[in-house]
Amino acid sequence: MSKSDKNKESADQPKGVNDILDEQISTAVYEYKRSNKRLFVSALSAGLEIGFSIFLMGILFTLFQGSVSNEILHVLISIAYPIGxxxxxxxxxxxxxxxxxxxxLPVLNKTRSIKSLFTLWGIxxxxxxxxGYIIGGILVYFAPEIGIISNEAFIHLAHKVLDLPLQMIFVSAIIAGWLMGLLSWLVASSQETISRMFMIILVTATIGIGGLHHSIVGSIEVFTGLLIDPTxxxxxxxxxxxxxxxxxxxxxxxxxxxxxxGQRRQHA
Structure with missing residues (x-):
């Protein structure tokens, strides 16, 4: 068997639990070692990029609101959710x-402290x-002016995540966090970019269609609504x-x- 055939066979084989965890821990330790400035810049970039989900959802709402049923409109908007x-x-x-x-994971592995965990999370x-505030402000400023997103779209997206009791938002956010954690795991288990993209679309579309609460996307949705809607x-x-x-x-x-x-400990 040639070297290329061996590599192809290896790429087709799923990673084991311990392999995925080792990769996840290694990635996490690398993030802990990055400077606070680099972490912040990368996180700022993520906040800007995730705003393109709001951008596309707003466009689809504006295009199809009133011409399709509310159920179909919800599905169309949810299809746009994964782009960011x-x-x-x-x-x-x-x-x-x-x-x-x-x-x-490095905290559970006892290679990093709780304090360093909260510092990383905070940054x-x-x-x-x-x-998110930057991209949200930009969208509210220019999108209605050029006619691609209506103010009604921003208000709809904001109330969609707001109009629930706080305890329901909390439970919904737990499920969304669970799914995002699974996504991180699934992306690490995937060998190729196309497989990773499929996992991203599958999981985040589930969050969108399910109306679950994601703290970063939801922040932009509510923030844009706050800028427009006095209620x-x-x-x-x-x-x-x-x-x-x-x-x-x-x-x-x-x-x-x-x-x-814990699954790793059982496999050990």
Whole structure:
């Protein structure tokens, strides 16, 4: 068998649990070693890039609202949801909901401290939010002016994630965090870029169609609504963001980070 055939056979074989965890831990340790400035810039980039999900969802709402049923409109908008995640994850920018799972692994492995974990999370979350505010402000400023996104689209997207009791947002955010943690795991298990893109589309479209609450995408949705709709207050935004961040973190850390790490111990 030639070397190329061996490489192809290796690429076709799925990675084992320990192989994926070792890769995840190695990646996480590398992130811990990066300077705070580089982490922030990468996180800022992710916040900007994830905004293209809002951009495309807003365009589709504006184009099809009133001409198709609400159910079909919801599916169309949800199809647009993954685009920002593809830009972020394939482009290797730092997204908070990926790091809720990734960054906990070296802590469980006792190579990093809880303090360093919260520092890493804080830098990435802050960068993501600032990037989201920038892209959200840009979209609200220029998109209605050139007629590609209506103000109604921004208001619809904001109320879609806001108009639930906080306890329901929390549960929804836990499930979204769980799915994002699984996505990090699935991307690491995939050998090729096309496979990774498929996983990103599959998982994030599930979040979109399910109406689940993602703290970074949701931040932009509510922030753009806040800039336009006087019925949305800063208290609404802060309440939503705190609850969704906590839910995403809990879902990613426990249901994926802790359980998958426990799976490694069982395989050891």
């Amino acid at each position: 995640f593809i830009f972020v994850i394939i482009g290797r920018s730092e997204l908070f909901t990926e790091h809720t799972t990734l960054a906990i 990435i979350l802050f960068g993501n939010l600032i990037g 949305i207050s800063i208290i609404d935004y802060v309440s939503f963001e705190v609850i969704s961040v906590l839910g995403n973190a809990l879902g990613g850390v426990f249901f994926v980070g802790v359980l998958k790490y």
